[in-house]
Amino acid sequence: MKARVFVTLKSGVLDPQGKAIGHALDNLGFRAVGEVRQGKIIDIELAEPNREKAAAAVKSMCEKLLANTVIEKYEIELK
């Protein structure tokens, strides 16, 4: 089973990297660009056929390592 984890900054948390990308896009002439925010994707291959167990394991990984839940939120997609 494959899991894809999306880790993004919570709304309200300052995102200087996103701002830098936004400015760079503006400098390149993309005038229609508003707010830009950057996040992470983590693709994990799991040797766990049971969907519920896999989801629980990935949730635990997010809480323990993948996301800093003080400032980041995460979503899990299993396929």
Next chain:
Amino acid sequence: MKARVFVTLKSGVLDPQGKAIGHALDNLGFRAVGEVRQGKIIDIELAEPNREKAAAAVKSMCEKLLANTVIEKYEIELK
């Protein structure tokens, strides 16, 4: 309109950051973890109501700035 861009390393390109995450998960006791790969998400707010124009603009952004197409691939999601 909002666009979400997924930038990930092409398969075959070495991903040391993903490997580091994989090792860390193994050390934390997650034994079912196979390969781990890391990528980026870029969320862009666009003041462009036309869906096709927005898609074309984001594709151009990817080619020019957001992805290094030698080693990275990108997917665009509009919503």
